[in-house]
Amino acid sequence: MNSRERVLKLFKGEEIDRVPCFSGMGNVTETGINKLGYKFAGIHLDAKQMADTAASTYKMFGFECGVVPVDLCVEAEALGCVINVYPHAEGILYPTIKEKLIHNEDEMEVKIPADLARRGRVPLLKEAIKHLKADIGNEVAIGSYVLGPFTLAGQIMELNDLLKLSFKKADKVAKLLDVMADAIILVAKEFEKAGADYITVREMGATTDVLSPRVFKSLILPPLKKVISEIKINSVLHICGKTNDIVTSMMEAGPTAISVEQKNDVAETRKKLGKDALIFGNYDPYNVLVSGDENLVRSTMRKCIDDGVSAVWPGCDIWPTVPPQNMVAMLDEIKKHGGKK
């Protein structure tokens, strides 16, 4: 069973030999980037470089997937925001939004550009997915990701305003989120067409650290459901933070799998959702994988498996400065320990 078969069978709910070790979020490494002779700021703007870098995490460490993009600004940019890739940064800085689309409450009635699929880096991403597919698509599953409606809204307008309006003028925000859902669906369809095997929906801004479970259900869940119901390939819903109170709602949104981070008590989540639910998680990709030592990496992987994850998967993007020996230790431990029931 190769990695691709393992992951695709997992999504189908079929028997596999051990839990896979993969991600639906960014997982490029500095080791990979340096080996290829690229620069971090450049890989966001070049389909081949992006795909090569994404593939290197599999090629060098056996990480069981290939995922593009690397940053979180694809949809916002296609909608008309201006991004900053920090071309002159010495270290690693992820692109951010420089210029928002909505500047005040009166501008919230945005329209989706008719040619959204051809704007910004959407075409570049399709290219990157095709490259990735041609390069390692027979060996691993190819993933891509989109933002959730609330997270995207928080990029095209001030998060501060969005949060307050979620309370004061929930209907106005609901309307905006519905438009965001439509835009996200358009982008996700393009990634599907390009050949992605699974899409992760990253609703990272809507954590229960920020919003109440009540607001999550009334405001966040409906557009999220809409997005997920339109994704025809495998979908994974990722939400950051303390998600124990909303895992049932997350499942209700209808994804193939849910993804939770280290603040989620997975043993409890497993109990709540039953043995067949696909739960991906939940190691801390910075404090364990980057700044931890090999022992911490190994014990954390064992704990994820023992708590009952369906796939060992990071709580967020893997930070590129991850030490190579920790990547090796992670994969090794999962291969050793991941087949035990």
Added chain:
Amino acid sequence: MADEARKKEILEKLKNAVIQYDEDACKEGAQEALDAGLDANEAIFDGLVAGMEEVGRLFEAQEYFVPEILMCADALYAGLDILKPHCQQMDLGVKGSVVIGTVEGDVHDIGKNLVKMMFDVAGFTVYDLGRDVPLDQFVDEQLRTDSELVCLSAMMTTSMIGMPKVIDKIKAKNPNCMIMIGGAPTSKELADKWGADGYAEDASNALKEAIKMVSFLKKLRDEKAGKK
């Protein structure tokens, strides 16, 4: 001078206006405080700040979430704007200046703004560098203003990595400067490892940490004064 009952009533009004995120009531309360001859500092601390403390408690109890806190902060500022010009140059406990900002690569500033608010009410001079701030700018601004405190905020794991560089540079040039880091991905361990003096993982903790740091600074100064 206001009588005690009236004073209590006004302070209560300010406190509740903050808790109930009622900007108009907060403005009214602030004006009433001035009209009744209340000390502006007292109105700020025993009215507005008392309200914010309760908001912090409600957040911890998960009755309030971030949207509510932001609205409470708006209400507090509505009152503060009216009261501040009437503050006597009295000793608020600590005086000082602080450089604050969100590190380069991060455009989230909610936590940063809440901490800034605490320094505003405490009478600090706040040099707010905003968000997505190049690292060297923190170092330069600290040197330029000789601030005793620098607060670095990052919401994303992907942007907090710049923090240790800033901490090293500032501490190398000015070992006495205190540094507070904050934001979802930070931790006590990271703060210790990077040589920061304080940390706060979320908005409510940031509020508490800011208050703690302010009192700690006060203690330091008192000790220094005691030695003289």
